[in-house]
Amino acid sequence: MEFARENILRLEALLQASERPCIVSHPRPDGDAAGSSLALASYLLARGKKPQVLLPDPLPSNLTFLEGAGQAAVFSDDERAVRKALETCDLLLCLDFNCLSRLENLGPAVRECPAPRILIDHHLFPERESFALVFSETQVSSASELLFYILKALPSVGGDIAALPAACRTALLTGMTSDTNNFANSVFPSTFAMASELIASGVDRDDILDRLYRDFKESRLRAMSEILLRELEITPQGAAFFIIRKELWDRYGLQDGDLEGLVNIPLSIGKVRLSASFRESPDGIYRVSLRSKKGVSANRIAREWFHGGGHEQASGGKLLIGQDVPSRGDVAAYVRKALCNL
Numbered sequence: 226m227e228f229a230r231e232n233i234l235r236l237e238a239l240l241q242a243s244e245r246p247c248i249v250s251h252p253r254p255d256g257d258a259a260g261s262s263l264a265l266a267s268y269l270l271a272r273g274k275k276p277q278v279l280l281p282d283p284l285p286s287n288l289t290f291l292e293g294a295g296q297a298a299v300f301s302d303d304e305r306a307v308r309k310a311l312e313t314c315d316l317l318l319c320l321d322f323n324c325l326s327r328l329e330n331l332g333p334a335v336r337e338c339p340a341p342r343i344l345i346d347h348h349l350f351p352e353r354e355s356f357a358l359v360f361s362e363t364q365v366s367s368a369s370e371l372l373f374y375i376l377k378a379l380p381s382v383g384g385d386i387a388a389l390p391a392a393c394r395t396a397l398l399t400g401m402t403s404d405t406n407n408f409a410n411s412v413f414p415s416t417f418a419m420a421s422e423l424i425a426s427g428v429d430r431d432d433i434l435d436r437l438y439r440d441f442k443e444s445r446l447r448a449m450s451e452i453l454l455r456e457l458e459i460t461p462q463g464a465a466f467f468i469i470r471k472e473l474w475d476r477y478g479l480q481d482g483d484l485e486g487l488v489n490i491p492l493s494i495g496k497v498r499l500s501a502s503f504r505e506s507p508d509g510i511y512r513v514s515l516r517s518k519k520g521v522s523a524n525r526i527a528r529e530w531f532h533g534g535g536h537e538q539a540s541g542g543k544l545l546i547g548q549d550v551p552s553r554g555d556v557a558a559y560v561r562k563a564l565c566n567l
């Protein structure tokens with residue numbers, strides 16, 4: 226992967242000048258948000274900086290094994306700690322999201338922070354005007370992959386991946402593995418090359434897979450089974466969707482991240498070309514996840530119908546009660562309409 230030399234030098238200079246950089250990622254952080262943020266934090270720590278990771282929401286339990294996860298300041302838990310970090314911060318590194326509004330409640334505080342902002346992201350349509358420096362590539366698997374190649378290109382790293390802290394390398398491989406659903410989607414030659422270099426440097430991939438995919442509660446699998454059995458609907462046009470009711474969420478005691486990956490399962494059906502999940506949250510917002518096979522644009526449907534977007538084959542958004550539909554009872558009909566033109 227090639228970067229403009231002036232951008233790399235600018236980044237190097239900004240990192241060098243910074244004493245208290247903050248690293249920000251998106252709400253309901255996933256493996257790529259956590260992996261890229263914590264990787265960058267451990268790199269900066271080893272460089273003698275005092276980095277602070279800021280997250281809008283807590284990490285799901287299967288990501289707390291990453292080094293530094295416990296030191297992240299979480300806006301929904303401790304707003305004051307996040308605001309305080311932003312007051313003293315002299316550089317703001319924004320990872321795995323493309324525009325400040327994506328940060329929801331944390332967005333205004335980040336916008337007010339006077340420190341220069343750097344974007345490192347792989348989503349479509351970056352909000353370039355909000356950043357002093359932009360690294361945006363959509364032909365990569367993940368923000369973690371992009372960060373890997375940026376770190377490798379920094380003069381201070383000198384292309385020597387093995388020189389990065391072990392925690393940084395583990396977090397990078399974790400983020401990429403999670404965003405590709407273990408090499409199932411959005412994989413490029415550069416993705417395999419990254420994995421190869423990291424594994425050769427000693428990163429324990431088996432341990433990452435155990436942590437990411439084989440350490441859940443029984444109730445998560447039972448909940449997934451019930452959703453697939455009772456809620457999955459497949460339209461004549463080849464769209465599969467299901468609604469995750471709040472009642473089910475509460476009954477199984479689920480937490481954010483527990484149903485990560487469930488939306489991919491209906492794509493295993495031959496005739497299904499797009500899969501969508503709708504998670505009801507208490508505030509009258511349904512969180513939408515869309516996954517599609519090649520030739521169908523999850524991104525277009527997310528943008529046209531669900532106030533969202535992301536990648537061609539993997540996008541997110543929301544559905545608002547009182548705005549998109551009058552009440553909960555109208556959600557399924559709206560979804561059928563949205564998904565009838567793939």
Ligand SMILES: [Mn+2]
Nearest residue numbers: 257321368404
């Ligand atoms: Mn990502």
